[in-house]
Amino acid sequence: MRRSLRFVSRTVLLFLVMQLSVSCSPRISGEGSIVPPAIELAKGESSQKYNIQLDFMKHHMSGMLIVRRMPDNEIRIVASTYFGLSLFDFSLQDGKFNVNSCIEPMQKEKVLKLLEMDFKRLFLSEKSIRAKMSKDGSTEKRASGKGFGKSVLYITGDIPGDPVQIKIKHPWIRLTIRLDKLSKEI
Template sequence: MRRSLRFVSLTALLFLWIQIQTSCSPRMSGEGSTVPPAIELTQGESSQKYNIQLDFMKHHMSGMLIVRRMPDNEIRIVASTYFGLSLFDFSLRNDQFTVNSCIEPMKKEKVLKLLEMDFRRLFLSGKDTRVKATKDSATEKRTSGKGFGKSVVYITGNTPGDPAQIKIKHPWIRLTIRLDKLSKEI
């Protein structure tokens, strides 16, 4: 009896110690600091274009993502396949997310909410995000949320606000979104 009680106590202490160690991950500049957007869009600038790959479990979709900041400070996000099928068309403002059009398989409330959170983290400043850089400072890792809402964003590129590649992973639901910047000539 005493042996099992001692084992349970030691296990509980070990679990508590692990939780404390993992919750103390470094932040960008202190608790609750504002993290700049991964992609900075300036008003009047031409559209930014990315190759987009959506991998959900065994399903794969790829195409082109076009993003532009409109004159009324609206961020317009359009994705289409290379054959011209429009996957989605979203409008994003400070506190408003509008679905202009979307293909039927993505018209689920939880899927749209997940995409809204991802695009807010990419194009708007955010809080409650843990930021780490790799040893060679080539990749930045931003982690936010918990449970099914947890997302990990990997930003690769030399220029802050203009990354060459972004990878968004949702580990609990096995969803990966990859954006590769296209050259301005395309």
């Protein structure tokens, strides 16, 4: 009886090890290495424009996000609705996040902290991110954090640093932010 239990337990252990080694998709980088920003902005370059969609539970908000690197190396992030209501105006400079303006419902410390983490992951290089590429090579998945602070970035596009679409998901709080790049003519 003991012999068969040892055999079964070793077989199950061997099977689990084989499954883990086969099922793991290839990593771009391991934990601890620096992952480049999802969106790279050059100094003096014209603004990059994105359609932005914020989905929180049953609530939906959409508009336009405009991002620009200023001459003093400040990254300015402005979002507004299509009717002209300014949602927020943030800036990133030397790793510091500044709130220049923000609508009342978003002026909560936890909401602003969450947006700070998301925008830093988009525009600054970071450690402690697990990055994987899809099998067909079209989508990169970056995961970071645990529990309520967990977020997953899906980056779609052929050119590194210039994605066509970015989707940020916060599974525990059911928040999804989607950015679709607009053409230069707009």
